[in-house]
Amino acid sequence: MSVSPRDPLLLAIDNGTQSVRALLFDLRGELVAKAQVALDDYRSPQPGWHEHDVDAYWQALCQACRQLWTQPGAERARLAGVAVTAQRGTVVNLDREGRPLRPAITWLDQRRTEEVPPIGALWRTAFRVAGVAGTMRHLVGEAEINWIRAHQPEVWEATDKFLLLSGYLNWRLGGRFIDSSGSQVAYIPFDYRRRRWAGPRAWQWQALAVKPSMLPELAPPGARLGSITAKAAFDTGIPEGLPLLAAAADKACEVIGAGCCAPHVACLSYGTTATINITSQRYIEAVRFVPPYPSALPDAYSIEQQVYRGYWMVNWFKEQFGHHEQSRALLEDVAPERLFDELASSVPPGSMGLMLQPYWTPGIRLPGREAKGAIVGFGDVHTRAHVYRAILEGLAYALREGKERIERRGGVRITELRVSGGGSQSDAAMQLTADIFGLPTARPHVYETSGLGAAIDAAVGLGLYPDFASAVAGMTRVGKVFEPISGNRAVYERLYKDVYLRMYRRLRPMYRDIARITGYPRGA
Known part of the structure; x- marks a missing residue:
């Protein structure tokens, strides 16, 4: 596809662990402009706890957007749409007025509680027979909402909405409690096989102290979530009424942003958490009873293995x-x-x-x-x-x-590897990866692959590409390739x-x- 200087631009907002980035991409997947704001409002009230001021996430997003408009090539008149990708598993409690009730508990948090809701005898028996009773007890104890109910009951009672960070940012931008199904990676009652909230009889509703009314509406990647509100436009400089599209979690967006849409091409993410992912149309549990995560493609799964603290x-x-x-x-x-x-x-x-x-x-x-x-x-x-x-x-x-x-x-x-994340910028890391795997290992053509994945979702949702296959083909390609040294x-x-x-x-x-x-x- 040839791109003219007046063709549409796509705004991807990538709220990672260390920073928020506002990224403008064209329809060839080239990064036109970028602004980045560090996140430094983390706190650890006790060892193993990891929290962040909720409003500070939004303020960092606003600052990144306002900085973006000062960059060469950042033409707001060419904007066609915006999509959000964010760190996984960071949760936000809001009251009926939409005010944060406590700091966000981030995905790095290690607190747990033994005071958990009881699971019915039928489910307990099923887990025991399957040999995963201990794993389920651990998961339930790790769930942030269970810790909040046990140790901050006043917060739990006042919680009207329990959102992931992506859902919070989409609400601040579009004014609706709606999020992408591709972003739902956390201790929440989500049906990973069907990519929707769990059915009313599912064990998760017994094991997690969350009510259906607390959760947002879900839409698949590429769907329209709404439009930028007047208030968000004033805060960010994004044009009012601009379409807001569903993307997916940052790792899922990295996978398609690296061009890994076929099972034989794996995406390694050398980020805060190091992962290896493939995209599959089939539901595959790489580890029994640990589900695959939703892909940034609406009808696919991201089969993942991770090293938690990775890079x-x-x-x-x-x-x-x-x-x-x-x-x-x-x-x-x-x-x-x-x-x-x-x-x-x-x-x-x-x-x-x-x-x-x-x-x-x-x-x-x-x-x-x-x-x-x-x-x-x-x-x-x-x-x-x-x-x-x-x-x-x-x-x-x-x-x-x-x-x-x-x-x-x-x-x-x-048979092939793509590597994204900070570690992908190291030639030494890239070469030893090729050598250890014994496979050709390539960098994507841009470093900001999670943002590019969000832009791909937006491009398809806006009809700028007819389908995801053509969007990935048109917006991604490999950069330097490292071959194994025998x-x-x-x-x-x-x-x-x-x-x-x-x-x-x-x-x-x-x-x-x-x-x-x-x-x-x-x-x-």
């Missing part, structure tokens, strides 16, 4: 051990990432036997709640550089294990099969002993 570990390393590179970057006026790439590249593949298991935060089923991170193989030859490369390699090993689990359960064969691949193959795949099973008893002795992780 957060890279930032952890930089904060704890990367002061030298960050100081050098300031003195030499270069990007710190370039120096960290040099650090990783100074170490041979396999990090001279230093192996890392990236379970910095415990999981629910795989790995289990007892899991901890581990680094084994230390010797006097190892330096910070070896630790840094071992982190990158450990994340890639874990995601390869997820790939193989998806292939076994789904009966698919993954010598590196041989080293990684042996380390992965002979060492990495055995680590968790052999360390698991010790993880349990650590939890028993220290009490951390709680509930292991």
